[in-house]
Structures are given as C-alpha cells and as structure tokens.
Amino acid sequence: xxxxxxxxxxxxxxxxxxxxxxxxxxxxxxxxxxxxxxxxxxxxxxxxxxxxxxxxxxxxxxxxxxxxxxxxxxxxxxxxxxxxxxxxxxxxxxxxxxxxxxxxxxxxxxxxxxxxxxxxxxxxxxxxxxxxxxxxxxxxxxxxxxxxxxxxxxxxxxxxxxxxxxxxxxxxxxxxxxxxxxxxxxxxxxxxxxxxxxxxxxxxxxxxxxxxxxxxxxxxxxxxxxxxxxxxxxxxxxxxxxxxxx
Numbered sequence: 001x002x003x004x005x006x007x008x009x010x011x012x013x014x015x016x017x018x019x020x021x022x023x024x025x026x027x028x029x030x031x032x033x034x035x036x037x038x039x040x041x042x043x044x045x046x047x048x049x050x051x052x053x054x055x056x057x058x059x060x061x062x063x064x065x066x067x068x069x070x071x072x073x074x075x076x077x078x079x080x081x082x083x084x085x086x087x088x089x090x091x092x093x094x095x096x097x098x099x100x101x102x103x104x105x106x107x108x109x110x111x112x113x114x115x116x117x118x119x120x121x122x123x124x125x126x127x128x129x130x131x132x133x134x135x136x137x138x139x140x141x142x143x144x145x146x147x148x149x150x151x152x153x154x155x156x157x158x159x160x161x162x163x164x165x166x167x168x169x170x171x172x173x174x175x176x177x178x179x180x181x182x183x184x185x186x187x188x189x190x191x192x193x194x195x196x197x198x199x200x201x202x203x204x205x206x207x208x209x210x211x212x213x214x215x216x217x218x219x220x221x222x223x224x225x226x227x228x229x230x231x232x233x234x235x236x237x238x239x240x241x242x243x244x245x246x
Contacts, residue, residue, distance in 0.1 A: 007165070011174050015181020018153070019049070019189055023082055023222065027145050028186065030089040030219045032193045033212040041194030042187050044142045049183030051146025052153075056182075057175055059151060060158035064171045070155045072243035076236045078152040079243075083226035085148050090220030093212060146186075156245030 018024075028048055032041050062068045157178065158171075165171045200207040235241045 007170070007174055008177050011177030012181035012184070015178040015183075016185030016188075018157075018178070019182050019185030021153075023086060023226070024048075024149055024186070025189060025193075026215075026219050026222050027086060027089060027149065028142065028190050029193050029215045030093050031142055031145070032190050033093065033197055033215045035194065035197070037198060038191050038194050041190040043139075045187035045190035046183060047139065047142040048146035048149075048190075049179070049186040051143040052150035052182055052186075053146075053176075053179030055147045055150030056154040056157060056179055057172075059154035060161070060175050061172050063155060063158040064162060064175070065168050070245070072241045073236065075155055075243040075245060076230055076234055076241050078155075080227070080230045080236060081148050082152045083223050083230060085145060086219050086223030086226065088223075089145075090216045090218070090223060093216030094220065159245055 028044060031044050035041055035044070059068075063070070157175065161171045161174050161178075165174055197208060197211055200211050230236050234243060
C-alpha cells in the first residue's frame with residue numbers, strides 16, 4: 001500500500017513538474033494571452049493537459065507494453081513538430097491573424113448557439129454557449145498543441161518509467177497518474193499566466209497588447225532556437241542524426 005501511494009504521489013508531482021517545461025509554458029502563454037479571465041485560462045490548461053495525456057498514453061503505452069523502439073530520426077521529427085508549432089503560434093500572435101480568425105470562428109459559434117436555442121435544445125445550447133465564448137478554434141487549439149507536446153515527450157517519459165517500474169501494468173498506471181498531474185499542473189500554470197494579462201487589460205489595451213507581443217516574440221524566438229538545435233546540432237536531415245530522449 002505504501003509503495004502504491006508513493007508511486008501515485010511521485011507521478012502527480014513529476015507530472016505537475018513536467019507541465020512547467022519551457023516549451024509547454026511558452027506555448028500556452030501565446031494562447032492565454034488572448035483571453036481575459038481565469039475560467040478560460042483553466043479550460044485552456046485542461047484541454048492542453050488532456051491532449052498531452054492522450055498522446056502520452058498511446059505512444060508511451062505502446063513503448064511500455066509492446067516494446068516499441070523510437071528511431072533517432074523519428075524522435076527528432078516529433079521534437080521538430082513542437083519547434084514549428086512554437087514558431088507558428090508566435091508568428092500568429094505577432095501578425096494579428098490569430099485574433100482575426102478567432103473573431104470569425106467565435107461569430108460562427110454564436111450563430112450556432114442561437115439556432116440551437118430556437119429549436120429548444122436547451123442542454124446543447126448551454127454547452128455551445130460555454131465553449132462558444134472561446135470559439136471552436138480556440139477550444140480545439142490547446143488540445144492539438146497538447147497532443148503535439150505529448151507526442152514529443154512520450155518516449156522519454158516511457159523510457160524513464162521502464163527504468164524505474166519493471167511491471168508493465170504498473171508502468172501504464174503510472175503514466176496515467178503522471179498525465180493527471182500534468183493536467184493539474186497546466187491548469188495552475190495557465191491560471192497564473194492569465195492574472196497579469198487580466199490585470200494589464202484593466203489598465204489599458206496598450207499594456208495588454210504589449211504583453212501579447214512579448215509572448216509572441218518569446219514563442220517565435222524559442223521555436224527558432226529549437227529548430228536550429230534539432231536541424232543543425234542534432235542533425236535531423238543528416239545521415240547520422242543524434243537524439244537523446246529528454
């Protein structure tokens with residue numbers, strides 16, 4: 001019993017710690033910067049965490065249960081996807097395309113909510129109103145970002161678990177607990193990130209725009225840095241790529 005509780009506690013703590021990785025925080029910051037309250041931020045953290053956990057369980061579970069091996073080039077491609085995603089998120093924040101697209105999608109969601117109410121589907125309308133505040137794109141985006149991050153980190157997590165927990169079933173259970181800790185950690189992080197943006201928005205629109213610009217610059221810069229490391233240092237396109245799961 002003590003061993004089981006220790007595994008659960010360790011999984012939750014390390015999962016929450018995993019949520020604080022720089023690429024994770026930078027990615028969600030670019031998303032949270034477009035919102036004005038803690039509820040939306042917590043929802044973003046939840047969706048990111050769920051997407052991350054699903055991918056981690058699928059890929060990590062296959063490594064643990066089926067003994068899948070991840071080739072170096074494939075591992076680098078998964079990390080390269082994260083780098084490109086950070087570049088894209090940063091670029092969209094900086095150009096303002098994201099804000100325009102979000103407004104268009106939110107408008108479509110509001111129309112759907114009104115139609116649902118006219119037909120008397122009160123339960124569905126209430127759900128649409130809840131997610132419609134963010135828009136369909138805003139709802140799907142953090143989930144997809146979490147999926148990509150989970151794909152990149154699942155191999156390292158699974159290999160670390162296998163080195164510690166020999167029983168495959170317990171290893172998968174640990175991955176599930178680890179995923180729960182990641183979700184919880186990301187909820188706390190996104191809520192904390194939303195506080196300065198909410199405060200800045202109350203001060204002035206210019207101040208808030210400055211924060212959004214800064215988050216875009218950081219995301220773009222970090223994504224380009226990772227791209228350089230993956231392509232030139234680790235040799236993604238070379239004949240002998242070097243990849244160490246981390």
